[in-house]
Amino acid sequence: MVYKLGTDLIYHVTCHCCGHCGRGLAPGEQIVVDEHAKVVFCMSHYYQDSAPPESYPQPISVPICDSCPSLPSTSVQPSIPLTFTPEQFSEFHIKKEIDSLGYGFDGYSFSDFCEEDGKFLKRRGPRTTIKQNQLDVLNRIFTTTPKPSKHARAKLALETGLSMRVIQVWFQNRRSKERRLKHLCNYLRHFEQRGLVPPPLFANHSGGEGQPEMTFSQFISGMDASQFDEDSADDQ
Amino acid sequence: MVYKLGTDLIYHVTCHCCGHCGRGLAPGEQIVVDEHAKVVFCMSHYYQDSAPPESYPQPISVPICDSCPSLPSTSVQPSIPLTFTPEQFSEFHIKKEIDSLGYGFDGYSFSDFCEEDGKFLKRRGPRTTIKQNQLDVLNRIFTTTPKPSKHARAKLALETGLSMRVIQVWFQNRRSKERRLKHLCNYLRHFEQRGLVPPPLFANHSGGEGQPEMTFSQFISGMDASQFDEDSADDQ
DNA sequence: AACTAATAAGCGGTAACCAA
DNA sequence: TTGGTTACCGCTTATTAGTT
Numbered sequence: 229m230v231y232k233l234g235t236d237l238i239y240h241v242t243c244h245c246c247g248h249c250g251r252g253l254a255p256g257e258q259i260v261v262d263e264h265a266k267v268v269f270c271m272s273h274y275y276q277d278s279a280p281p282e283s284y285p286q287p288i289s290v291p292i293c294d295s296c297p298s299l300p301s302t303s304v305q306p307s308i309p310l311t312f313t314p315e316q317f318s319e320f321h322i323k324k325e326i327d328s329l330g331y332g333f334d335g336y337s338f339s340d341f342c343e344e345d346g347k348f349l350k351r352r353g354p355r356t357t358i359k360q361n362q363l364d365v366l367n368r369i370f371t372t373t374p375k376p377s378k379h380a381r382a383k384l385a386l387e388t389g390l391s392m393r394v395i396q397v398w399f400q401n402r403r404s405k406e407r408r409l410k411h412l413c414n415y416l417r418h419f420e421q422r423g424l425v426p427p428p429l430f431a432n433h434s435g436g437e438g439q440p441e442m443t444f445s446q447f448i449s450g451m452d453a454s455q456f457d458e459d460s461a462d463d464q
Numbered sequence: 465m466v467y468k469l470g471t472d473l474i475y476h477v478t479c480h481c482c483g484h485c486g487r488g489l490a491p492g493e494q495i496v497v498d499e500h501a502k503v504v505f506c507m508s509h510y511y512q513d514s515a516p517p518e519s520y521p522q523p524i525s526v527p528i529c530d531s532c533p534s535l536p537s538t539s540v541q542p543s544i545p546l547t548f549t550p551e552q553f554s555e556f557h558i559k560k561e562i563d564s565l566g567y568g569f570d571g572y573s574f575s576d577f578c579e580e581d582g583k584f585l586k587r588r589g590p591r592t593t594i595k596q597n598q599l600d601v602l603n604r605i606f607t608t609t610p611k612p613s614k615h616a617r618a619k620l621a622l623e624t625g626l627s628m629r630v631i632q633v634w635f636q637n638r639r640s641k642e643r644r645l646k647h648l649c650n651y652l653r654h655f656e657q658r659g660l661v662p663p664p665l666f667a668n669h670s671g672g673e674g675q676p677e678m679t680f681s682q683f684i685s686g687m688d689a690s691q692f693d694e695d696s697a698d699d700q
Numbered sequence: 701a702a703c704t705a706a707t708a709a710g711c712g713g714t715a716a717c718c719a720a
Numbered sequence: 721t722t723g724g725t726t727a728c729c730g731c732t733t734a735t736t737a738g739t740t
């Protein structure tokens with residue numbers, strides 16, 4: 229008799245214990261599954277916003293079983309050694325995802341990590357910094373192709389050295405920025421056309437000293453401001 | 465006399481024609497603007513569910529005018545001040561208030577086509593944003609008629625202003641969602657009645673890089689919960 | 701060192717497509 | 721038609737760079 233967790237982990241019932249305190253985990257009990265470390269925890273012993281216990285990464289009081297957890301059929305990855313540096317773990321913020329049904333689909337999964345070059349890295353960060361020359365390429369493409377196809381993204385990945393995922397996210401964020409800007413400009417124009425003063429943004433435009441004013445081009449971070457929308461059609 | 469479209473396209477009235485069939489486009493008529501190809505289309509001739517006509521991107525039967533569409537460029541810019549103080553800059557994040565004013569920023573602002581190797585390819589979309597009032601209508605009908613006939617969809621298209629294809633897809637997706645939720649409820653009830661572990665944490669093999677990771681809804685949609693359907697009578 | 705603006709990367713949701 | 725997938729959007733989080 230086994231417990232099956234997720235899709236990959238199978239435990240003997242007697243091995244289904246918290247990776248920290250070793251307490252047996254009952255059916256129906258809320259637990260946290262670390263699918264990479266192949267460890268489960270009770271709710272008292274997973275590290276939410278706190279330092280890992282000293283015992284980590286070595287689980288204690290856990291029934292030793294060479295085959296637990298076992299991997300069903302297709303063993304995807306070799307077992308990941310429990311090697312987290314304290315630095316890695318401090319940045320290892322468990323994100324609870326409680327869905328609207330309240331059935332505790334919390335915990336975390338593979339998405340909290342990403343695999344790269346055979347070793348696992350932290351999920352959030354290290355944030356990739358897109359350098360200026362790479363940014364130039366992306367911006368140049370964006371002006372003509374705001375929604376590049378997968379193939380186009382692949383070519384961009386080759387050209388810039390960035391991963392396709394990074395490029396995809398960049399274009400998404402860039403389009404989002406474009407939309408925000410356009411909304412702002414529509415908003416401003418709405419007042420302008422009625423001879424009104426757009427209240428919040430222009431409350432004080434006295435040529436004040438003190439601060440070197442932020443230029444518009446800085447505001448939109450290098451984008452030439454040509455995407456101003458005007459939607460005067462009442463109903464399309 | 466001109467028509468102004470989207471960001472920076474200005475057409476003579478006589479040049480404001482569908483880029484495919486050349487039909488003159490009336491004010492208030494629903495159209496598609498491809499800002500990057502500088503072409504507009506009537507709703508019958510943008511490439512939804514079909515390959516683009518061979519003539520693309522060369523418009524046919526369109527009145528030749530060297531200056532259409534023209535770019536207003538400088539005539540638009542001055543309405544936007546080119547400098548922000550940092551305080552004003554922070555005011556940029558008033559997006560919700562702007563949106564709550566209810567000014568329609570919808571429409572096909574972006575090009576929904578991609579350029580690749582010099583020729584335009586059809587992308588998904590243009591993704592329609594179904595507005596709340598349209599959504600209300602659709603949901604109201606769905607409660608009584610989850611599978612509307614073609615005629616019913618036609619009436620809905622008239623009522624909402626959406627195309628029949630969009631409505632058809634919406635009802636398909638809506639029924640799919642209904643099934644997923646029903647399966648999920650049966651699945652959860654299965655455990656609930658036994659006091660078992662409700663949360664099967666979903667694994668996430670981020671196989672190919674660049675591929676979006678599995679989301680919760682994808683997990684739900686991908687799981688096979690129909691085996692639990694027998695556990696409870698259909699009380700929906 | 702603390703603050704802040706910019707933005708990369710995460711999330712749920714869903715329109716659109718596709719294969720069977 | 722259904723079930724499954726993909727891409728995109730709005731929103732949010734959190735890292736990074738630059739300033740105070």
